[in-house]
Amino acid sequence: MKGILLVNLGSPRSTAVQDVKEYLDEFLMDERVIDYRWIFRALLVQGIILKTRPPKSAEAYKTVWTDEGSPLIVITEKIQKKLQKLVDVPVEIGMRYAEPSIETGIRKLTDKGVTEIVLFPLYPQYAMSTTETVIEKAEEVRKQKFPGIKINYIQPFYNRDIYINCLAESIREKLPENFDALQFSYHGVPERHIFKTDPTKTCNLNDCCTRENNPSHQFCYRHQCYKTTETVIEKLNLPKEKVIVSFQSRLGKDKWIEPYTDETFETIPKKGIKNLAVVCPAFVSDCLETLEEISVEGKHQFTSAGGENFHYIPCLNDEDRWIDVVKTLCEEKLNEFYLV
Ligand SMILES: C=CC1=C(C)c2cc3[nH]c(cc4nc(cc5[nH]c(cc1n2)c(C)c5CCC(=O)O)C(CCC(=O)O)=C4C)c(C)c3C=C
Ligand SMILES: [Fe+2]
Numbered sequence: 001m002k003g004i005l006l007v008n009l010g011s012p013r014s015t016a017v018q019d020v021k022e023y024l025d026e027f028l029m030d031e032r033v034i035d036y037r038w039i040f041r042a043l044l045v046q047g048i049i050l051k052t053r054p055p056k057s058a059e060a061y062k063t064v065w066t067d068e069g070s071p072l073i074v075i076t077e078k079i080q081k082k083l084q085k086l087v088d089v090p091v092e093i094g095m096r097y098a099e100p101s102i103e104t105g106i107r108k109l110t111d112k113g114v115t116e117i118v119l120f121p122l123y124p125q126y127a128m129s130t131t132e133t134v135i136e137k138a139e140e141v142r143k144q145k146f147p148g149i150k151i152n153y154i155q156p157f158y159n160r161d162i163y164i165n166c167l168a169e170s171i172r173e174k175l176p177e178n179f180d181a182l183q184f185s186y187h188g189v190p191e192r193h194i195f196k197t198d199p200t201k202t203c204n205l206n207d208c209c210t211r212e213n214n215p216s217h218q219f220c221y222r223h224q225c226y227k228t229t230e231t232v233i234e235k236l237n238l239p240k241e242k243v244i245v246s247f248q249s250r251l252g253k254d255k256w257i258e259p260y261t262d263e264t265f266e267t268i269p270k271k272g273i274k275n276l277a278v279v280c281p282a283f284v285s286d287c288l289e290t291l292e293e294i295s296v297e298g299k300h301q302f303t304s305a306g307g308e309n310f311h312y313i314p315c316l317n318d319e320d321r322w323i324d325v326v327k328t329l330c331e332e333k334l335n336e337f338y339l340v
């Protein structure tokens with residue numbers, strides 16, 4: 001029997017400082033997120049970050065938390081429920097960090113008799129801290145706990161027409177009538193991650209990310225973000241001059257991919273951009289990084305620097321057109337089980 005597991009990043013169990021600390025510990029001790037040797041990662045995470053960050057993060061989570069829980073989890077559950085109505089195989093969710101874990105999700109499926117799983121990492125663009133860590137974790141769990149099952153993984157979908165059409169339509173509906181620029185703000189990653197995962201060693205993080213046909217593109221998160229933007233704005237008929245790409249949420253002292261979202265918010269009003277629309281297509285569901293960092297903090301940065309109107313465009317969340325895309329991508333992979 002077949003089943004579907006939708007995998008998202010995960011959130012703390014609650015906004016209590018101890019729960020946030022446990023979540024950050026698991027998240028940041030992932031070697032695909034902070035990719036230092038174990039001893040240096042432990043020194044940085046447990047010796048420095050976890051000593052100061054949890055109370056601040058907990059406060060930030062409190063500002064977005066709902067009666068039902070973390071927005072990211074609540075929205076992923078809504079996607080699951082809507083998808084379940086459209087397909088005739090069981091659908092469960094799993095989070096890369098914290099609960100419900102990938103193991104919990106797989107167990108719920110196997111308890112229903114599922115032996116062949118389509119696992120969907122809910123990240124449009126590939127990075128070692130997105131798709132790769134989900135697949136690594138799921139394979140570890142499968143080998144250790146469920147050796148008898150098969151898992152088919154859905155690959156990054158930033159270049160799939162059905163996804164781009166869906167994103168473009170969603171943005172079109174939510175764009176304000178008047179705006180000077182539309183900013184695409186993607187979650188950032190350290191530059192080192194891009195070099196590390198480039199088997200061709202041809203990406204220099206300059207114009208090669210925006211060039212056509214560089215061999216590194218399949219593994220270049222920065223390219224995949226620019227490509228997402230380029231194809232969406234083509235559909236929207238927006239001139240490139242009206243579009244900004246930037247990368248948010250950097251952590252620590254390493255160099256992350258540029259340009260940085262917060263610096264952009266502070267500089268563009270002086271260049272005459274007073275009415276700004278912002279969309280965050282690295283996230284399929286709204287979460288702390290969109291609802292607090294962009295909608296609240298980002299708006300504050302922009303307006304304090306002279307900006308007038310800041311319009312945040314929500315993620316795809318549980319929009320019906322997005323659920324249709326999820327269904328199509330899952331069905332493609334479900335059908336692959338018949339081919340082997
Ligand atoms: C969308 C893709 C994501 C990438 C790439 C990513 C990389 C990455 N993140 C951190 C550090 C943090 N991220 C945090 C929150 C967070 N990150 C993503 C997604 C990506 N992260 C999401 C969806 C969220 C929100 C989760 C939620 O519960 O709503 C946090 C926690 C919050 C905070 O304390 O600021 C940290 C820390 C690193 C180091 C990294 C490197 C590749
Ligand atoms: Fe690149």
Ligand SMILES: [Fe+2]
Pocket residue numbers: 187249
């Ligand atoms: Fe993150």
